[in-house]
Amino acid sequence: MKENKTGKPGLYRMTVGEKEILFPDSSLSGIELSGFTTDFLEKTIYQRMEETQSGSMEEYLSVIVKDAGEENRLKDLLYVGYSEFFRNSLTFAVLERLIFPSLFIHHQQTNRKELRIWSSACAGGQEAYSLAILLEELIKEKKVPWNYRIFATDKSSEQVEWARKGVFSQQSLAKVPFSAMVQWFDKQKGSYVVKPELKRRIDFSVFDLLGQMNSSPSASIFGDFDIVFCSNVLFYYKPEFRTAILEKATGCLSKDGNIVVGDVERSYLLNAHFHEVYPHSGIFRNKERE
Numbered sequence: 162m163k164e165n166k167t168g169k170p171g172l173y174r175m176t177v178g179e180k181e182i183l184f185p186d187s188s189l190s191g192i193e194l195s196g197f198t199t200d201f202l203e204k205t206i207y208q209r210m211e212e213t214q215s216g217s218m219e220e221y222l223s224v225i226v227k228d229a230g231e232e233n234r235l236k237d238l239l240y241v242g243y244s245e246f247f248r249n250s251l252t253f254a255v256l257e258r259l260i261f262p263s264l265f266i267h268h269q270q271t272n273r274k275e276l277r278i279w280s281s282a283c284a285g286g287q288e289a290y291s292l293a294i295l296l297e298e299l300i301k302e303k304k305v306p307w308n309y310r311i312f313a314t315d316k317s318s319e320q321v322e323w324a325r326k327g328v329f330s331q332q333s334l335a336k337v338p339f340s341a342m343v344q345w346f347d348k349q350k351g352s353y354v355v356k357p358e359l360k361r362r363i364d365f366s367v368f369d370l371l372g373q374m375n376s377s378p379s380a381s382i383f384g385d386f387d388i389v390f391c392s393n394v395l396f397y398y399k400p401e402f403r404t405a406i407l408e409k410a411t412g413c414l415s416k417d418g419n420i421v422v423g424d425v426e427r428s429y430l431l432n433a434h435f436h437e438v439y440p441h442s443g444i445f446r447n448k449e450r451e
């Protein structure tokens with residue numbers, strides 16, 4: 162794949178095989194596009210062109226220039242924030258039955274003070290809240306005083322703001338057991354609001370996995386995570402960007418730490434130096450660190 166500037170201000174050219182595609186570049190759209198896969202960009206930008214009735218990329222660029230809101234609409238689609246509570250049921254079942262119990266024993270043996278989890282592309286916070294629900298239930302069931310902290314970050318400040326508020330529709334709670342829904346959410350005007358008790362061990366902040374500044378969220382100080390969720394974010398990006406994200410996510414894992422990816426992203430890790438802790442769970446360990 163070749164990429165270069167077109168000589169036309171605001172346009173960025175990508176050549177994929179025989180195909181040449183022109184996209185608005187970051188000087189105009191304010192969005193750094195070079196990391197996304199061409200298929201994903203093409204689909205997203207063509208969708209906005211259709212919706213804005215732009216006949217060509219140049220026309221769409223003039224929409225971006227004239228309408229300040231268009232940049233945000235494009236961003237919303239590019240950083241698509243869809244998520245679910247307990248999104249991959251098998252992942253959460255393996256965490257509950259295998260990973261958490263073995264981490265608990267390991268922590269007791271090594272005198273480790275707390276379980277540390279990073280939800281690194283947390284979107285509206287569903288992943289972080291699902292983990293907190295699971296851990297609270299486990300702690301109650303086993304009657305053990307286990308400390309945990311969840312650092313939940315996203316590149317999008319809007320998503321982080323949503324996540325912090327913790328207001329969800331009934332539909333989005335479809336996979337939350339009824340007893341947990343009653344225990345951890347307040348019903349307010351048809352929405353479900355996460356209770357403060359569930360939020361108290363979750364720290365939400367903005368963090369760009371491709372940023373150069375920090376290796377882990379600053380609130381976590383030193384990383385050292387038992388589990389890093391990096392799920393349903395890798396697939397947007399080209400291989401070199403995926404590698405950079407994975408290096409960042411795995412670089413701050415504790416020695417036997419686990420990295421969790423989305424179902425469609427498992428192949429990236431299966432083809433690299435990771436092994437899946439349980440088949441199809443999306444939970445991996447770095448073979449080289451074991």
Ligand SMILES: C[S@@+](CC[C@H](N)C(=O)[O-])C[C@H]1O[C@@H](n2cnc3c(N)ncnc32)[C@H](O)[C@@H]1O
Nearest residue numbers: 240242244282284316317369370371392393394
């Ligand atoms: C589809 S959601 C995934 C949410 C959740 N992890 C899940 O699996 O349901 C993808 C999220 O990745 C975030 N994202 C995209 N690029 C990112 C980056 N470079 N750094 C951090 N977050 C990013 C988007 O803002 C979006 O909220």
